[in-house]
Amino acid sequence: MPKVKPRVKSVKDLAELRKRLRSSAKNFKSKLTICGGTGCHASRSQDVIDAVKKELKKRKLEKSVRVRVTGCHGFCEQGPLMILEPGNIFYCGLKPEDAGEIIAETILKGEVIERLLYTDPVTSNKVQTEAEIPFYRAQDRQLLAQNRHVDPCSIEDYIAIGGYSALAKTLAEFSPEKVIEEVKISGLRGRGGGGFPTARKWAECRSAPGEEKYVICNADEGDPGAYMDRSILEGNPHLVIEGMMIGAWAIGARQGYVYVRNEYPLAVKHARIAIQQAREYGLLGDDILGGGFSFDMEICRGGGAFVCGESTALMASLEGKVGEPRPKDVHTVTDGLWHKPTTLNNVETWANVSPIISNGAAWFAGKGTRGSKGTKIFALTGRVKNTGLVEVAMGTPLRTIVFDIGGGAINGRAVKAVQTGGPSGGCLPLDRLDLPVDFDALYDAGSMVGSGGIVVMDEKTCMVDVAKYFLAFLQDESCGKCVPCRLGIDRMLEIVTDITEGRGRPEQIDLLKELADTVASASLCGLGKTAPNPVLSTLRYFPEEYEAHINEKRCPAGVCRELIEYEIDAEKCNGCGACRRACPHDAIKGKKKEAHVINSRKCQKCGICLSGCKFDSIIVT
Amino acid sequence: MKKYVTLKIDGAGIRAPKGSSVLDVAIEYGICIPHLCHVPNLSDIGACRLCIVENIVNGRSKITTSCTLDVQEGMVILSNTERIKKLRRNIAELLVAQAPNSRAIQDVAVRCRVKEVRYPFRNSGCVLCGRCVRVCEEMWQARAIGFVGRGKDRRVDFPFGVRPDFCKKCGSCIDLCPMTITPCDGPMKPGEEYLCGKCESQLSMASGAMEDICVWCELGKGFQCARYGHQ
Numbered sequence: 001m002p003k004v005k006p007r008v009k010s011v012k013d014l015a016e017l018r019k020r021l022r023s024s025a026k027n028f029k030s031k032l033t034i035c036g037g038t039g040c041h042a043s044r045s046q047d048v049i050d051a052v053k054k055e056l057k058k059r060k061l062e063k064s065v066r067v068r069v070t071g072c073h074g075f076c077e078q079g080p081l082m083i084l085e086p087g088n089i090f091y092c093g094l095k096p097e098d099a100g101e102i103i104a105e106t107i108l109k110g111e112v113i114e115r116l117l118y119t120d121p122v123t124s125n126k127v128q129t130e131a132e133i134p135f136y137r138a139q140d141r142q143l144l145a146q147n148r149h150v151d152p153c154s155i156e157d158y159i160a161i162g163g164y165s166a167l168a169k170t171l172a173e174f175s176p177e178k179v180i181e182e183v184k185i186s187g188l189r190g191r192g193g194g195g196f197p198t199a200r201k202w203a204e205c206r207s208a209p210g211e212e213k214y215v216i217c218n219a220d221e222g223d224p225g226a227y228m229d230r231s232i233l234e235g236n237p238h239l240v241i242e243g244m245m246i247g248a249w250a251i252g253a254r255q256g257y258v259y260v261r262n263e264y265p266l267a268v269k270h271a272r273i274a275i276q277q278a279r280e281y282g283l284l285g286d287d288i289l290g291g292g293f294s295f296d297m298e299i300c301r302g303g304g305a306f307v308c309g310e311s312t313a314l315m316a317s318l319e320g321k322v323g324e325p326r327p328k329d330v331h332t333v334t335d336g337l338w339h340k341p342t343t344l345n346n347v348e349t350w351a352n353v354s355p356i357i358s359n360g361a362a363w364f365a366g367k368g369t370r371g372s373k374g375t376k377i378f379a380l381t382g383r384v385k386n387t388g389l390v391e392v393a394m395g396t397p398l399r400t401i402v403f404d405i406g407g408g409a410i411n412g413r414a415v416k417a418v419q420t421g422g423p424s425g426g427c428l429p430l431d432r433l434d435l436p437v438d439f440d441a442l443y444d445a446g447s448m449v450g451s452g453g454i455v456v457m458d459e460k461t462c463m464v465d466v467a468k469y470f471l472a473f474l475q476d477e478s479c480g481k482c483v484p485c486r487l488g489i490d491r492m493l494e495i496v497t498d499i500t501e502g503r504g505r506p507e508q509i510d511l512l513k514e515l516a517d518t519v520a521s522a523s524l525c526g527l528g529k530t531a532p533n534p535v536l537s538t539l540r541y542f543p544e545e546y547e548a549h550i551n552e553k554r555c556p557a558g559v560c561r562e563l564i565e566y567e568i569d570a571e572k573c574n575g576c577g578a579c580r581r582a583c584p585h586d587a588i589k590g591k592k593k594e595a596h597v598i599n600s601r602k603c604q605k606c607g608i609c610l611s612g613c614k615f616d617s618i619i620v621t
Numbered sequence: 622m623k624k625y626v627t628l629k630i631d632g633a634g635i636r637a638p639k640g641s642s643v644l645d646v647a648i649e650y651g652i653c654i655p656h657l658c659h660v661p662n663l664s665d666i667g668a669c670r671l672c673i674v675e676n677i678v679n680g681r682s683k684i685t686t687s688c689t690l691d692v693q694e695g696m697v698i699l700s701n702t703e704r705i706k707k708l709r710r711n712i713a714e715l716l717v718a719q720a721p722n723s724r725a726i727q728d729v730a731v732r733c734r735v736k737e738v739r740y741p742f743r744n745s746g747c748v749l750c751g752r753c754v755r756v757c758e759e760m761w762q763a764r765a766i767g768f769v770g771r772g773k774d775r776r777v778d779f780p781f782g783v784r785p786d787f788c789k790k791c792g793s794c795i796d797l798c799p800m801t802i803t804p805c806d807g808p809m810k811p812g813e814e815y816l817c818g819k820c821e822s823q824l825s826m827a828s829g830a831m832e833d834i835c836v837w838c839e840l841g842k843g844f845q846c847a848r849y850g851h852q
Contacts, residue, residue, distance in 0.1 A: 305771060322768070327667040327689035480749065480768075480775030482668050487715040490773060491740050511739055518711040521684050521704075522670045 007282035010290040011168040014159070021160040028066040030107055031085040033148050037072030037231060038266060039388070044096070045080035051099035065107060068157070071147040071235015071270075072227075074389035075135055078118065083130065083148060090130045091116040121385070121407060135386045138404045140367065140393045142375045143351050147235035152270040155277035158238040164283060166354035170246050171291030174357075176206065179250040183353070185361035187373035192218055192309075192346030193421065193450040194526075195372070195439035201343055205251045205333040208341035213253040215244050216337065216344040218314060219260040219267065222306040223422030224473065225381035226453035229347035231389055232377075233260065233267040236351070237274035241297065243353035245288070248295045251343050256297035259314050262304050272299050306423075306477035310525045311336075311344045313479070324479045325525035346451070348377060368394030372438045376449065380406050382456035383413070390454075392437070399433040402456055413458040417541070421450025423470045424530030426537030427463060446537045448530070462559035463542040464549055468496045470534035478527060485528030488519035492535060501562040504550035513539065558620035561605045565621050570595035572617035582612035628696035643687040643698055644672050648847050654700050655709060655732045657716070657725075658750040659688045660797060661847050663759050669750055670712050671729065675699040684708070709733045719745045725799035746800060749775055753794030763787050766794060 008014050034040075034049050049069055056062050073081050078092035084106055091102070091113070098116060105111045117126040118133050130136050150157045158164070170179055184199035205213060217240055221229040233240055244256045258275075260268050275297055278284040286294045300318050307313050308323040315337045317323035336342025352374060356364045364374050372394040378401060380390050385407030392401060402408070402418055409415045417427045420437075426447030428435065435441050439449050457466065471493040480486045492515050495508050516532030523529050539546060548554045555563040568579070568588075575593040587603040590596030598609075598618075610618050624639040630647050637646040642665065647654050657669040667686035675682040676690060677697040687700065699705065713733035718740040720726045726748060751768070754777060758764045765788035769778045779785060795801050 307771075327686060329685055329690045476772055478772040480770075480772045481666070483670050483712055483715060483748075486749070486772065486775070487719055491715060491718075494740070514711060518708050518715075522673055522708050522712060524667055524670065524686075 008289065009282060011172055014164060014168055014289065018159050018162070018165075021156050025066075025160060027063075029064040030066075032065060032067045032102075032107075033083040033085070034067065034069050035071075035073045035079060035081040035148075036069040037076070037079075037147075037235060038227065039072060039076030040079035040081060041266075043079040045094075047096040048080050048082070048094045048099065051096035052102070055099045055103045059103060061103070061107070065103075068151050070150060071152050072144070072231035072389055073148055074139075074141070074144050074231075074391070075133070075386070076388040077386050087112075088129045090118060090128065090133070092118050134407070135388070135405055138396075138400055139391050140375050141391045142355060143232060143236075143239070143348070144377060144389060144391045146239065147231070150236050150238075152235055152237055153273050155238060155274065155281060155283075158236070162358070163238055163354075164242055166357035167242050167245050167283075168289055170249055170357055171289050171293055176250045176252065179246060179357070180206065182361045183250075183356060186356045186364040187361075187368075188349065188352055188356060188364065189372060189439060190346060191348035191352070191376065191451070193448065195449065198345065198349055201333055201345070202247065202251050204331070205341050205343045208334040210341050212255075212340045213251055214337045214340060214342045215248045215251065215253045215256040216314070216318070216342060217244055217256070217258040217347055217350050218309060218311070218344055219258055219264070219271075219347045220302045220309040220314060221261055221264075221347075221451060222309055222477070223451055223453045225455055226379040226422055226451055228377040228379055228389060228452050230261075230264050230267050232347050232351050233258075234264070234270050237267075237271045238278070239351045239354060240271075240347055241274055241278060241284075243350035244297065245284075245295055246353050246357060247343060247345070247350065249293055251341075253343070254294055254296070256295065257300050257318055257337075258297065259300050259302060259308075259318055261302045263302075268299060268301060275299065305479070306473075307479045307525070307527050310527060313525065314344065315342065324481050325527075327524060348452075369436060369438045369441075371440045372449075376437060376452060378437070378452045378454050380454050380456070382419075382454075383409050383411075383415075383458040383461070384456040385410055395436040395438050397434050397436055398428065398454075401437070401454060402433060406456060409456065409458040411458075413460065415456055416459045416461055417457045417463065417466075419447075419455040419457065419466070419534075420453070421448035421533075422453045423473050424448075424527070424533050425450045425453070426533045427457070427466060427541065428537070429541040432541070446533070446540055448533070460557055460559070462500075462555050462557035463538040463545045464496060464500050464555075465557075465559045467535045467538045468493065468500055471496055471531075474527065474531045478531075482524040482528065484519045484522040485524065485531065488515055488523070489528070489531050491515055492519070492532065496535065499546065499549045500555070500560040502549075502553045502560075504546075506550055509539070509546060509550070564605060565600055566598050566603055566605060566607075566609065567619050567621060568596050568598055569617045569619055572615050574615060574617075576614070578612040578614065579609035579618060582608050584608060626692050626694040626696075628692050628694070628698065630698045631700055637692045639692065641692055643674065643690045643692055643696075645688075645847070646692055647687060647698075647700060652700060653732075653846070654687055655713070655729055656688060656847065657729055657748075657799060658752060659847055660752055660756070663752070663755045665689050666751060666755070669716070669748075671709055671716075671733065673705060673708060673712075675702055675705055706734065710735055714738055715740070716748055719743050720748050720800060723748075723800045729799075747777060748799065749777070750799060751777075752797040752799070753777060756793045756797050760793060761789075761791060763789070 056065055080094045082091045105113055114126055120127050127133055149161050180199050180202050188198045189195040219229050219233050258271055284296050302308050303317040303323040305323050308317045310325045311332050313323045313325040332342050334341050367374050375391050375393050377391045381387050390405050417429050419427045428447055435445055442448050475489045475493050478485045495512050498504050516536050520529055520532045548556050553563055558564050573595040580588040585602050585604045587599045588596050625636050626639050627636050630652055635650055654672045656672040665688035667689040672687045673684050674687045676685055710733050713730040714735045717726050717730040718738045721742045754767055757766050765785055766777055769776055
């Protein structure tokens with residue numbers, strides 16, 4: 001690679017650069033792709049990477065084996081992950097100690113190491129390639145699949161796989177109107193949660209009066225358990241940048257901002273490097289690719305509040321003010337950042353733009369349902385076997401995601417409910433899992449696609465407690481500006497807390513519903529408008545749990561502390577004493593080899609004894 | 622030259638200057654929409670949400686605050702439907718449960734027809750309407766006070782909790798504070814968790830006679846209704 005990077009001045013330059021990059025990639029005999037996404041990072045993938053590099057250096061193989069550290073591959077449950085080429089061999093659950101063996105056996109001799117392969121849980125067979133793993137088989141990975149071919153810190157990788165060709169195509173062939181038309185035909189809807197038609201937003205922004213316009217990428221992902229945007233921005237930042245450039249060309253903007261959550265340091269770093277590299281190549285700046293289009297962008301780190309993901313709050317935060325939403329009676333497409341017309345889209349929406357341009361609108365519209373096109377990335381978490389990132393075509397039933405891809409609930413328990421759409425989404429019961437993931441279908445069922453979090457809950461989950469958890473989260477994150485959101489959520493939480501602690505009264509259910517309606521209808525911004533969803537959906541699908549808490553002062557799932565008792569089944573207990581030793585409150589008494597007893601007055605119901613007992617003798621009533 | 626638009630509020634055809642808000646226009650024409658955080662000549666933030674109205678766009682009703690909504694040609698506004706009345710009552714109930722001793726809040730609650738409060742009372746000294754913050758910033762350009770914290774921790778305070786030199790103790794903030802306007806003389810003590818009923822607002826509530834249309838009510842004077850500000 002030359003030290004001084006050539007400026008890409010025209011579409012021809014770009015094509016030549018790509019050709020050169022591709023031929024230089026052939027110098028490597030084999031390739032090692034190691035996942036460096038946040039999930040694998042947490043399972044010590046950095047140690048694996050270091051060990052592999054050290055081993056290669058020792059054997060003097062650095063020149064012939066390329067090690068590529070990429071963004072998230074999605075299967076975070078099994079990390080750290082590695083893919084070896086040639087052969088497309090997929091190794092998972094790696095440890096630094098495996099590095100030597102992998103180089104010696106697989107790289108040098110071409111032999112597959114059986115114990116590092118993935119085991120199919122159904123057939124117990126060892127599986128060699130990614131495509132054979134059930135987790136990947138049911139997916140349709142359009143955006144995520146690119147992650148494995150790209151080192152996020154290398155623009156060369158991105159250009160080599162065809163990056164920035166959509167931009168070149170746009171500048172050379174498409175007028176701004178044609179781009180908007182193309183996006184309109186594709187049927188792309190905003191992936192941040194609202195599902196607003198992207199083309200309509202762009203068209204409104206384009207026709208809004210004013211010379212100066214802005215594009216913003218919303219990467220302030222705050223939902224508990226969701227990390228779709230993080231994985232794209234960390235793993236493939238140029239895809240987002242390219243999408244934003246095409247969007248900027250369409251609406252007539254010269255400046256863009258990426259508003260990244262401050263808690264995503266790796267995403268901030270990678271996006272920053274990507275912008276720097278694009279500038280060096282002349283892909284950002286004046287007269288891009290000789291097409292007379294000038295555009296530049298900046299990174300802005302988020303304010304650390306969930307509400308900063310709301311468009312007007314985000315813009316206020318970007319302007320340097322307190323991240324509080326303001327009324328949207330005039331839309332941000334005409335009165336946005338610094339009172340200029342502004343188009344704000346989510347990371348995933350921007351990431352979808354360049355594939356639409358390169359593959360054509362019909363390709364994108366060919367996937368999904370009538371109202372929701374394309375694919376959507378979901379973060380599958382909770383009590384499910386295969387947690388990770390899942391990308392499926394819109395319209396895939398929730399059941400497929402939870403059972404075929406997710407593998408069902410852990411510990412052999414039954415799935416009870418699935419919560420979609422983040423904290424302001426809804427909980428759907430098992431019999432609603434045949435619903436397709438589609439903006440309208442989920443909305444009608446009292447939930448939403450939202451940004452794409454899916455939390456699986458098993459039978460040991462109390463739905464009233466779930467409602468309480470999300471209300472507490474939203475109450476913490478409400479900015480407190482408007483009355484319904486600040487006081488309404490607070491009062492809802494007060495009532496739900498009463499119910500979980502045994503002070504619930506039957507008439508409070510109606511009050512809760514009325515309050516939920518008020519908060520949803522009268523709040524200032526989206527946070528308040530959707531905040532009652534967890535309560536409303538659990539009330540709708542699990543009314544019997546609320547009734548049990550209120551009328552019988554009983555928690556059917558055995559979760560709500562005030563309503564449960566811990567007891568020891570004297571027949572099953574063999575007096576091993578594990579629970580007695582584990583109990584931090586000294587509440588368990590008993591002699592060796594005799595049944596133990598829990599002193600209910602001392603018991604703090606922490607549940608530590610449960611994990612200590614190997615004989616299932618502790619019962620929660 | 623002033624430009625005018627025509628719109629309908631509760632069925633009445635109204636000609637209003639372009640750029641004015643629906644709330645201002647409604648009050649001008651005698652349609653009293655209850656409000657708390659709106660003060661004439663200060664910017665509107667739509668925080669108290671009491672002035673919500675239904676804005677009918679293409680046959681679909683959209684609920685929004687009238688103070689932040691600018692008049693537009695051909696607009697159809699409904700300020701007093703059953704739905705709006707119910708929402709407004711619930712919001713006022715939340716407010717009065719938070720500050721049951723404020724005469725001004727009680728008056729607003731009565732205007733919104735709150736007859737009972739279904740939540741435990743909290744004797745909070747501030748309902749975060751932001752009148753004080755805005756008058757300090759916009760009228761006097763002092764910014765001596767502002768909002769601190771978020772959600773439940775949100776409060777009005779001096780920068781870093783210390784009164785700055787540029788606060789001239791002009792008292793405008795106190796003048797506009799709904800908690801200081803004729804405070805209730807029967808402060809709530811523990812165990813006395815009910816609206817004390819000593820204010821005249823409670824008397825009118827008992828009689829049940831409250832017009833939907835503004836009659837320059839004495840109640841409005843109590844919480845410095847925008848209409849009195851126009852005099």
